[in-house]
Amino acid sequence: MKTKKRTPYFYMLPGVLMVLLFVYIPVLTNIVYSFFRLSSYSAGQTFVGLDNYRRFFTDPVFPIMLKNNILYCVISLIVQVGFGTFLALVLDSTLIKGKAKNFFRNLYYMPALISLTAVGLMFTFIYEPNIGFLNKVLEIFGLEGHSWLGDSKLAIFSIIAMSQWQFTGYITLLMVVAFQNVSQDYIEAAKIDGAGPVKRALTIMLPLAKEQLLVCTIITVIGAFKLYTEVYATTSGGPGNSSQVLGVFLYQQAFLHDDLGMAAVTGVFIFVVTVALSILQIRITRSGEI
Amino acid sequence: MAKRSVCKFFAYALCILLSIIILLPLGWIILNSLKTNPEMFMDSLALPESVQFVNYVNAWNKGLYQYFGNSVFVSAVSLIMILTLSSLLAYGITRFRAKGSTLIFLIVLGGMALSEQVALVPLFKILNATGLYNTYAAVILPYIAFRIPFTVFLMRSYFISIPTELEEAAIVDGYNSLQIFLKIIIPISKPIFAACAIVNLNFVWNEFLFANVFLNDKTLQTIPIGLMTFKGDLRTDYTTTLAGLVIASLPLIILFFCMSKQFVKGLTAGAVKG
Numbered sequence: 259m260k261t262k263k264r265t266p267y268f269y270m271l272p273g274v275l276m277v278l279l280f281v282y283i284p285v286l287t288n289i290v291y292s293f294f295r296l297s298s299y300s301a302g303q304t305f306v307g308l309d310n311y312r313r314f315f316t317d318p319v320f321p322i323m324l325k326n327n328i329l330y331c332v333i334s335l336i337v338q339v340g341f342g343t344f345l346a347l348v349l350d351s352t353l354i355k356g357k358a359k360n361f362f363r364n365l366y367y368m369p370a371l372i373s374l375t376a377v378g379l380m381f382t383f384i385y386e387p388n389i390g391f392l393n394k395v396l397e398i399f400g401l402e403g404h405s406w407l408g409d410s411k412l413a414i415f416s417i418i419a420m421s422q423w424q425f426t427g428y429i430t431l432l433m434v435v436a437f438q439n440v441s442q443d444y445i446e447a448a449k450i451d452g453a454g455p456v457k458r459a460l461t462i463m464l465p466l467a468k469e470q471l472l473v474c475t476i477i478t479v480i481g482a483f484k485l486y487t488e489v490y491a492t493t494s495g496g497p498g499n500s501s502q503v504l505g506v507f508l509y510q511q512a513f514l515h516d517d518l519g520m521a522a523v524t525g526v527f528i529f530v531v532t533v534a535l536s537i538l539q540i541r542i543t544r545s546g547e548i
Numbered sequence: 549m550a551k552r553s554v555c556k557f558f559a560y561a562l563c564i565l566l567s568i569i570i571l572l573p574l575g576w577i578i579l580n581s582l583k584t585n586p587e588m589f590m591d592s593l594a595l596p597e598s599v600q601f602v603n604y605v606n607a608w609n610k611g612l613y614q615y616f617g618n619s620v621f622v623s624a625v626s627l628i629m630i631l632t633l634s635s636l637l638a639y640g641i642t643r644f645r646a647k648g649s650t651l652i653f654l655i656v657l658g659g660m661a662l663s664e665q666v667a668l669v670p671l672f673k674i675l676n677a678t679g680l681y682n683t684y685a686a687v688i689l690p691y692i693a694f695r696i697p698f699t700v701f702l703m704r705s706y707f708i709s710i711p712t713e714l715e716e717a718a719i720v721d722g723y724n725s726l727q728i729f730l731k732i733i734i735p736i737s738k739p740i741f742a743a744c745a746i747v748n749l750n751f752v753w754n755e756f757l758f759a760n761v762f763l764n765d766k767t768l769q770t771i772p773i774g775l776m777t778f779k780g781d782l783r784t785d786y787t788t789t790l791a792g793l794v795i796a797s798l799p800l801i802i803l804f805f806c807m808s809k810q811f812v813k814g815l816t817a818g819a820v821k822g
Contacts, residue, residue: 265725269640270652273633273696280693281659284667284674291669298672345566353559362563364808365570371804372797373754375772379779380577380793383786389592391576423569435815476661484663487756491776505665505757513761518669525666536661 285529291522298516310519314527319499319507326414326503330421331482337422339474342429347459349430350437363434366427374424378491381420382407385492410500413493417501421488425481429474436470437463472543479539480532504528581790588787600787607792610782614767615774616795622684622770623752626691630748631741633692634699639729641700642707643715653704659697664690664757675762686762687770691752699744706740706817707733742807743814753800771796 292310296303314320345366349359369377384391385406393403406416440463448458464471486505489495495502495510504524512521580588581603583596608616637656641649671690675681680689710733718728734741756772763769766777775796782789804811 263646266640266644266646266649269636269725269729270649273637273700274652274656276633276689276693277656277659277696280671280690281662281667281697284670285662287670287673288666298676345562348559348562351559353556354563358560358563360808362567363812364805365567368801368804369570369574371750371800373756373772373775375754375756375775376793376797379775379789380573383577383580383790384573389589391573391592394593423573427570431812432815435812438816480661480663484665486665487772490756490760508665508668509757509761512669512672521669525669528663529666532663533661 288522288525288529291518292526294519294522296518298512298518306519310523314520314523319502322499323502323504323507326501327483327485329414330418330485330503331479333418334421334425334478334482335475338426338429339471339478342426343433343464343471343474345426346430346433346437347463349434350463351455363427363431367431368427369424370428372424374487375491377420377424378488381416382492385416407493408497410497413497413501417488417492420492429478432470432474433467436467440466468543472539475539476536479535483528483532483535577790578794581787581794583787585785585787603787603791604795606788607778607795610788610792611766611778612771612774612792612795615769615771615778618684618768618774619753619771622688622691623749625684626688626695626752627745627748629688629692630695630699630752631744634696634744635703635734635737635741636729637696638700638703638707639733642704643712643733644725653700656697656700659694660701664694668757668761671758672761681762682764682768684768687755687758690758690762691755695748695751699748702744702747702815703737703740706737706814709817710736739810739814739817741814742810743812743817746804746807746811749803750800 293305293307294303295306295310348354349363354362372380387393387403387405387408390403390406392406396403404412407413444462444466445458448462453461484505485503486509489501489503489506490509493501495506504527508521508524508528511517511524576592579595580592582599582601584600587594587596640646641653667690672681675686680686714732714736715728718732723731753770754772755770759770759773760776763773769777775792778792779789
């Protein structure tokens, strides 16, 4: 298009400025903060070198949080991305009729539209040991109930299960959309070659929807390490610190213990882990393309 | 053929089983939101003696209306700004072949990998220093900034697919680039705008971290914070809390089912092509 050289930049400027001011600058500032001791209520700050990092990595809660975030990540990858994609293949196949297809797809996506806080609060009722839905249903089948969120061994798993309930349909929707974009020509050609549905899924659908699958795994992995609301609204990291995760720890350090330096280090850790894992996943996907 | 019917049976059985898993907990929440507290404690699976719509009225009057109003305002302003700035940015990147536009796109896209947690403490300090802390702007500005990357990502792939012939004809008619954007690009991009609107509304309406930290005043707080406060205030009044949860969740679900066709169409067009 023939326009003044500057014109396109005027269109880009406001958006880019917002992203730089409110995303990039705070993230970079956070790295600087991680080397200081500072408080929310005063402007003073003292340089402490790597002391915040030493405190963070030697904190007895650190291995618990790391374990919980990794658990959440691995289970979500298996259930949401793995099973969610399988479900998308089923919905995309000719086994389910057109109208039912859309109905199921929309229904599975629905929980993702409810706020994390609302889902968290709903599940505190569902998991409630005396009158909660889950124990009531187990009772009908003659099974023993549990204090799902009050038991330090079960709490994190109960939270993870809640998230799978909420977000599997989201990944399914994203994958259905990607499968719809796969050209019918390829599918027809494979059919003529005698490839059955399983073979078509493995050799055509999945490879051609690879990019979307990558987007889904990245969303899931990043989501697992910035996990916050789900835990905050249900257990706040308890009982004890048994369901503590990085995101809630960061919040508590900053706004309960007024230890902004420690919060900043937690932020840097989340940042490094999410960016490293994203790059790794992109590398792995790309390496298959030779 | 017999094998195919067996597959069909299992596919439907799976889909119906999953539907039950999704719907039963929600149904139980709605069922109990229509009971009295003693009824819920007696047997949470039983039907109510008489339907207690009064729980919904109570939830609304006990402060939910205020949180609701705040959420509508914050969401509307954020959404308009997200869509405006992102579409302008995506337009600038895709339709001019301007120098450096790929680099700018990568910088914006990089924002997708940066999570809200990492920016939380510095943003808190910045908002405090500028006097924006505890105002609507304290959440609106970060919402806009954090949603631009993903929105640009979706819009860019849609805009790229628009044929240039349309613009060339418009230039002959003497349109400038802004007129082309308003009169040609926007009208044919409706599906992607619809998809981006739902995705972003879902984020903004439900956002908790920033709202919890940056809004201190009850009169400014949005629904997710309101629900937490609400539960604390009501303590043992379970059924009213449940009614509040239903009220808070309905708007987006209704909106989604009204717009689901446009939404999926937009997402399909904006998705990475296979």
